[in-house]
Amino acid sequence: MATNFYLETKFCDHCGRSDRLRIGCRSSGWKFLFRVEKDAGCYGQWVFKSEPERPVIENLFEFMYLHGAMITDDYNKRYTAAEFVKLVDDLQDAKSHEGERGVIIDEKGYEYFYE
Numbered sequence: 435m436a437t438n439f440y441l442e443t444k445f446c447d448h449c450g451r452s453d454r455l456r457i458g459c460r461s462s463g464w465k466f467l468f469r470v471e472k473d474a475g476c477y478g479q480w481v482f483k484s485e486p487e488r489p490v491i492e493n494l495f496e497f498m499y500l501h502g503a504m505i506t507d508d509y510n511k512r513y514t515a516a517e518f519v520k521l522v523d524d525l526q527d528a529k530s531h532e533g534e535r536g537v538i539i540d541e542k543g544y545e546y547f548y549e
Contacts, residue, residue: 436461439518441494443503457494457505464529466522467537468494468546495519 437460442452458468495515497503505513513521522544531537531545538546 438508439513440506441498441503442506443501454506460521460525464525465531465543465545466525467531468544470546470548 438456439458439460440454441457442454444453456469458466460466498505498515505515505518507513526543530539531547532539534547536548538548540546
């Protein structure tokens, strides 16, 4: 069973709705797989700001801080940046997506599906 994770921004003061962008997936037995689209607006620009072909997880957290964003999952559970980092780091010893089409692995071993 897989769980998707989302970055939420632009919260409405009246109804509580927000813009929601899928940023990755956790699947049993596998490393967390970040999902990044270069044309995902401001988020895509932040994740790829270090190098055009090398996403960096720290850029995600900088984006969260500057834009008042939060991370949620399919079940609407909210995660702080610290909780999300722990969740991702706890999966770093799981099976890798290395070799799959479109997967990029950064220098810290985080895996990204690049679209």
